[in-house]
Amino acid sequence: MERITVTAGGRGTDFPGFTNVTLQAAVDRAASLGGGCVILSEGVYRMRDSLHLRDRVEIRGQGDLTVLKKEPCKGSATLWYLGYGHYDVSVAHPENFEIGDGVYITDCEAGGFYATQSTVTYKDGSTLGIAHPLNHDIGCSRHGSVRTLFPLVKGEFVSDVTVSDLKLDGSAAENERIDGCRGGGVFTVGGARLTFRNLTVTDYHGDGISFQQGRDIRVLSCRCIGNRGHGLHPGSGSVNVLIDHCDFSGNGGDGAFFCLRVDRALFRNNRICGNARAGVSIGHRDFHIGIVDCSFSDNHDCGILFRNDNLPYMSGAYTYIFGCTFSDLCENAPHTEIHIPLALTSPEIGSCTFSSPFIPVYTSAKPDGGHLYNCTQNGAPYTNEDFSPTAPAAPFRVNFAETPSDAFAHLPR
Numbered sequence: 001m002e003r004i005t006v007t008a009g010g011r012g013t014d015f016p017g018f019t020n021v022t023l024q025a026a027v028d029r030a031a032s033l034g035g036g037c038v039i040l041s042e043g044v045y046r047m048r049d050s051l052h053l054r055d056r057v058e059i060r061g062q063g064d065l066t067v068l069k070k071e072p073c074k075g076s077a078t079l080w081y082l083g084y085g086h087y088d089v090s091v092a093h094p095e096n097f098e099i100g101d102g103v104y105i106t107d108c109e110a111g112g113f114y115a116t117q118s119t120v121t122y123k124d125g126s127t128l129g130i131a132h133p134l135n136h137d138i139g140c141s142r143h144g145s146v147r148t149l150f151p152l153v154k155g156e157f158v159s160d161v162t163v164s165d166l167k168l169d170g171s172a173a174e175n176e177r178i179d180g181c182r183g184g185g186v187f188t189v190g191g192a193r194l195t196f197r198n199l200t201v202t203d204y205h206g207d208g209i210s211f212q213q214g215r216d217i218r219v220l221s222c223r224c225i226g227n228r229g230h231g232l233h234p235g236s237g238s239v240n241v242l243i244d245h246c247d248f249s250g251n252g253g254d255g256a257f258f259c260l261r262v263d264r265a266l267f268r269n270n271r272i273c274g275n276a277r278a279g280v281s282i283g284h285r286d287f288h289i290g291i292v293d294c295s296f297s298d299n300h301d302c303g304i305l306f307r308n309d310n311l312p313y314m315s316g317a318y319t320y321i322f323g324c325t326f327s328d329l330c331e332n333a334p335h336t337e338i339h340i341p342l343a344l345t346s347p348e349i350g351s352c353t354f355s356s357p358f359i360p361v362y363t364s365a366k367p368d369g370g371h372l373y374n375c376t377q378n379g380a381p382y383t384n385e386d387f388s389p390t391a392p393a394a395p396f397r398v399n400f401a402e403t404p405s406d407a408f409a410h411l412p413r
Helices: 020-032
Strands: 004-009 036-040 043-047 057-060 066-070 075-077 088-090 102-106 116-124 127-130 145-147 153-156 159-169 186-189 192-202 209-212 215-220 223-225 232-235 239-244 247-249 256-258 263-268 271-273 280-282 287-292 295-297 304-306 320-322 325-327 336-340 348-350 359-363 371-373 375-377 380-382
Touching: 004 020, 020 036, 020 043, 020 057, 102 127, 153 159, 186 192, 192 209, 232 239
Parallel strands: 004 036, 036 057, 043 066, 057 159, 066 159, 153 186, 159 192, 186 209, 192 215, 192 223, 209 232, 215 239, 223 247, 232 256, 239 263, 247 271, 256 280, 263 287, 271 295, 280 304, 287 320, 295 325, 304 336, 320 348, 336 359, 348 371
Antiparallel strands: 075 145, 088 127, 102 116, 102 145, 116 127, 375 380
């Protein structure tokens, strides 16, 4: 099938220039013709708003020589009381904003998904128009603020998209934090069949790659390194997720933070090193996760943490950890490589190597049907009386082709 190819960036391209406006024009041109490929030349692209993804458009750069760099943050306190669902905000310093700026709107009660990330559409005195309705009331008495914070690459309810061979530089020292529920170096919500390949996401004041409420997401050969939040944030009911041959190192949160209700995720052949919290964190209703052939080293907390939501058997069911190596700092109690503080259903830990002086696997409640086998600690066989010492007769393995249709029922159609 022949589809359009559009070029952007340097001299002689279809859309010359090194700003987000140029990039967006190229992507929108391809989208207007039903999809195609946008090729970005080498260079540093100054970003005042996100590169917004469009259906059936592939975006391809020249590796780390194509840099999307966030501009410094500007901001203002809000005026008045701003209402949920409104498409405007009032600010004390409108001179700090330009039409087209990406903005993040929040107060001390409107974090997470209650915050609003949008784009300025007009200016009228102290009023800024925004492209999205407010997700929450914003009160100036609650320290309401509007700041030029946004994902460098953003997709909202898009499908059949590939983004590859780019470096995303978040300029963290010149920016403020944006929550991973609404932002990240790469951020998508409600996406389907999205592939991110050979991306370097670094120095972002938030999470490196965050995707929420998505299906059939692929993160391949990416590097989320030196970000101030988590390296990776799969969350909010995402189903059928493959993360393969990636590096999540040196981040200010967890290497990978599996949020709420992630189902059928395969985390394979990844390096998770030197993160300020856990290597991988698994939480409430995250089920059917495979962690295979990964290397964990020098993370401040344990290599793999199952977060305690005080609801036994509601997190981490049918998770398997196979062929991984662990050598972590484990500075927080109970000083363990794999921390299981709640009852799990059918966890499997097999053929793993623990080469640190810490407890390989700590459990505070006996798992239901757990298996731990063929593991070594500093070269010696390792067992744990809470687990069966043999492999399960019928082990669960992530197979995307076998995901039942009702696993997607909570996601956008």
